[in-house]
Amino acid sequence: MKSRTEYITFNTPTRRAFVNITPKIGKIVAESGIKEGICLVNAMHISASVFINDDESGLHKDFETWLEKLAPYSPESYLHNRTGEDNADAHLKRQVMGREVVVAVTGGSLDFGPWEQIFYGEFDGRRPKRVLVKVIGE
Amino acid sequence: MKSRTEYITFNTPTRRAFVNITPKIGKIVAESGIKEGICLVNAMHISASVFINDDESGLHKDFETWLEKLAPYSPESYLHNRTGEDNADAHLKRQVMGREVVVAVTGGSLDFGPWEQIFYGEFDGRRPKRVLVKVIGE
Amino acid sequence: MKSRTEYITFNTPTRRAFVNITPKIGKIVAESGIKEGICLVNAMHISASVFINDDESGLHKDFETWLEKLAPYSPESYLHNRTGEDNADAHLKRQVMGREVVVAVTGGSLDFGPWEQIFYGEFDGRRPKRVLVKVIGE
Numbered sequence: 001m002k003s004r005t006e007y008i009t010f011n012t013p014t015r016r017a018f019v020n021i022t023p024k025i026g027k028i029v030a031e032s033g034i035k036e037g038i039c040l041v042n043a044m045h046i047s048a049s050v051f052i053n054d055d056e057s058g059l060h061k062d063f064e065t066w067l068e069k070l071a072p073y074s075p076e077s078y079l080h081n082r083t084g085e086d087n088a089d090a091h092l093k094r095q096v097m098g099r100e101v102v103v104a105v106t107g108g109s110l111d112f113g114p115w116e117q118i119f120y121g122e123f124d125g126r127r128p129k130r131v132l133v134k135v136i137g138e
Numbered sequence: 139m140k141s142r143t144e145y146i147t148f149n150t151p152t153r154r155a156f157v158n159i160t161p162k163i164g165k166i167v168a169e170s171g172i173k174e175g176i177c178l179v180n181a182m183h184i185s186a187s188v189f190i191n192d193d194e195s196g197l198h199k200d201f202e203t204w205l206e207k208l209a210p211y212s213p214e215s216y217l218h219n220r221t222g223e224d225n226a227d228a229h230l231k232r233q234v235m236g237r238e239v240v241v242a243v244t245g246g247s248l249d250f251g252p253w254e255q256i257f258y259g260e261f262d263g264r265r266p267k268r269v270l271v272k273v274i275g276e
Numbered sequence: 277m278k279s280r281t282e283y284i285t286f287n288t289p290t291r292r293a294f295v296n297i298t299p300k301i302g303k304i305v306a307e308s309g310i311k312e313g314i315c316l317v318n319a320m321h322i323s324a325s326v327f328i329n330d331d332e333s334g335l336h337k338d339f340e341t342w343l344e345k346l347a348p349y350s351p352e353s354y355l356h357n358r359t360g361e362d363n364a365d366a367h368l369k370r371q372v373m374g375r376e377v378v379v380a381v382t383g384g385s386l387d388f389g390p391w392e393q394i395f396y397g398e399f400d401g402r403r404p405k406r407v408l409v410k411v412i413g414e
Contacts, residue, residue: 001277001312001313003414005382036141036143038176038274038314040314042380044389044390044392045389045390046329046330046389046392053184053232053233056221058217058219058221059216059217059218059226062216062217062230063233066230070208078334078335079337080330080335083332088334088338091339092338092339095327095329095339095373096233096372097233098233098236098237099327099328100378101237102238104178104180104270111272113181113184113268114183115183116184130389132380134314134380134382134387136274136312136313136314136413137139138141174281175279176314176316189371190322191322191367191371192322194359196356196358197354197364200354200356201367201368236375239375239376240318242281242316242318242410244281244410249281249410251321251322251405251408254321254322274412275279275412
């Protein structure tokens with residue numbers, strides 16, 4: 001079994017952002033030399049997500065509006081924010097969008113449907129945060 | 139390390155549906171000859187889900203009612219639908235239910251608790267859509 | 277490829293609970309002797325979750341309040357409860373929080389960001405329920 005591990009750092013200029021990281025992940029898979037296996041991609045921070053959905057800017061705005069409705073920023077509403085933080089909503093939003101994706105590697109590439117793209121979802125940005133990529137297989 | 143990759147096509151007659159795919163996945167695991175490893179099952183379309191829960195028809199209706207409350211169909215409410223689609227809600231519902239499951243393979247079978255069953259969750263059906271199954275291990 | 281499979285039983289004294297299981301999982305990874313690979317941790321029951329987030333008690337209370345708002349206990353509101361159960365809400369809450377996590381194993385340890393901790397999330401406790409841990413790699 002072969003494996004390859006990489007870390008990618010993001011520092012988004014805005015508090016919230018969705019970044020298409022598919023090309024970066026595809027490059028790591030290609031460089032790994034692994035033909036058959038799986039690729040794990042996860043946020044290493046608990047106020048961020050990695051998820052797979054559509055690369056369509058209207059949908060991304062819909063996601064932001066929807067997440068704000070499900071888990072509003074509203075800093076005074078959360079007990080977590082009594083620790084001096086104001087990011088409790090980011091911890092909740094990340095649960096809806098998920099921490100990680102596991103993608104099949106087939107014939108040396110990410111084995112994707114027609115519209116699948118991998119996104120880094122930032123809910124408390126403006127500081128460096130990391131994503132882990134681990135490819136295992138043969 | 140051995141691996142096996144299969145694709146299953148669904149074409150549900152209704153817009154929304156939950157289909158128990160456990161027997162199909164169990165068969166692929168058995169045919170793979172893999173005794174110890176993991177099995178990845180993911181929707182290849184971004185308006186569908188693969189998830190694990192109970193095979194109880196009342197609960198499935200509860201899921202549908204609940205998802206409609208969290209992310210209503212309401213086509214005029216979403217920016218994504220200005221692209222000519224009417225399925226923005228399906229992209230949101232799929233985030234709640236998840237894209238994929240990773241299941242342990244132990245002793246040559248899916249290593250499940252007493253009630254775990256794998257479902258394909260369709261939120262924008264009436265056309266062919268695929269699920270990927272990848273088993274890796276030894 | 278090596279693998280190790282373990283089952284951990286929980287019997288929480290309260291209906292709902294979040295239990296930090298990171299030390300237990302770290303020990304299983306160390307005992308597996310696997311240096312590079314992945315670790316799957318999943319609830320084997322469909323009214324419980326395994327998720328990764330912050331070990332902060334205020335945030336855990338925020339999670340509970342938030343989940344109760346998204347999917348209220350309200351037993352008479354769900355069709356599933358006509359089967360004699362009163363735990364339909366637990367099946368819904370578990371979808372928001374997730375069934376499983378997949379964690380990279382690097383250099384023989386869980387490859388975690390600064391605040392990542394693994395939790396067992398119980399939504400219908402007061403009886404024995406299991407978590408599966410499977411480590412694969414080399």
